[in-house]
Amino acid sequence: MRAVVLEAAERPVRVRDWPEPQVRPGERLVRIKACGLCGTDVKLRAGKVPGVRLPLVLGHEPAGVDVETGRPVVIYPHLSCGRCVNCVEGHENICLATRGTLGITAHGALTELVSVPAGSLIELPEALDFEHGALAGGVVAVSLCALRKMGPVLDRWVIVAGLGGLGLVGIQLLVAAGARVIASSRSEEKRRLALELGAAAAVDTGGSYEEEVRAITGGVGASGAVDFTGAGEHVGRLIRCVRRGGRVVLVGYTSGTLSLPYAEVVMNGVDVMGSRSYTREDVRTALGLMERKKVDLLVDRRVSLEQVDEALDQIASGTVTGRVVAVLP
Incomplete structure (x- = not known):
């Protein structure tokens, strides 16, 4: 065969x-x-x-x-x-x-x-x-398994980083659950599609999107973020995008090591967790x-x-x- x-x-x-x-x-x-x-x-x-x-x-x-x-x-x-x-x-x-x-x-x-x-x-x-x-x-x-770790999302701001197949499905699931989604991607086409699928906002990861997320969320930050990119350099930025007590769930991965802003994670009580399959x-x-x-x-x-x-x-x-x-x- x-x-x-x-x-x-x-x-x-x-x-x-x-x-x-x-x-x-x-x-x-x-x-x-x-x-x-x-x-x-x-x-x-x-x-x-x-x-x-x-x-x-x-x-x-x-x-x-x-x-x-x-x-x-x-x-x-x-x-x-x-x-x-x-x-x-x-x-x-x-x-x-x-x-x-x-x-x-x-x-x-x-x-x-x-x-x-x-x-x-x-x-x-x-x-x-x-x-x-x-x-x-x-x-x-895969998206469901990750979003279960996010906890309650009804009427809360959640960032979806990475708008491939997983991220676009993740947006649909979060919108169905009542979340207010901020989609992030370098691709203008994918950001446009995310808005069509129900995202409340979309930001360009090529810019200083931490400030943009803070502005969108009234200065507080998002309740959580789901990273589908596997690009380690984005994780620290997502940690700075979530509010105190927020949660960052990692789905995408690479073979390298991950560097985190240690003090910010601890002092802001941010949960960082992995979701496998x-x-x-x-x-x-x-x-x-x-x-x-x-x-x-x-x-x-x-x-x-x-x-x-x-x-x-x-x-x-x-x-x-x-x-x-x-x-x-």
Whole structure:
């Protein structure tokens, strides 16, 4: 069968023949129909994700058909143990005894067939297609998981930094929850789109936006900020944009170290926390929101397996508005 394989860091990914999976006890075979692409795939190709063994089949945002039942499903990518304290408490996205994550530290789903634990399958509602299924986890659920950490947002100012697919969905979720959103991006086009999606204001990160945020919020600062950029230099600025007791949630990431204005964090009582991926419950909630048309996924481009490497170039360039999905016949 065909698969998109990363054979060496800083080299193009390519489609090559790959052995069909062996179905072990407790696993189910899934025929992949769609798989989202994102910045993590770009980082993998660049060799910036630790713990990766090559060659690696990419693909961590998949949906397809359960071969045994014929039903459409979303695949939860984290191979969590289900028994550790984090899993028991519903945080299987940060399992203490994980066996890896599809497409990152285990072979993924940018291929024709995968075998995964039966518990990894989440039924895809009839009203949604495979593209919706693929992006339910990789986009909507990621944003949901991060926004849960924000706490109450009704009638509060919240900054969304980074207006790629995640940020644009994050804006829609925050607006639906009653927040007053300040969108931030260097891109005028993306700021305009954020306003169309319901953001109350948009600021250019190329300028001194801390003062602008303070002015928008009446001199107090925002209640919180969600950073989807992964650009460490922005975090200190976001800390200065939130009010005393505010919260900054980090979703995007890089392989470097993070420098914080230590005294300002402590003296202003600012919470800084990371949000990794999403849980199964986040996926179910995401599917429900999508089924009720509460979220527009803003799919920018659909590609074949042979076009994945070119698509990763475009994602890396920052020119993609919305998301890219690989679609299989």
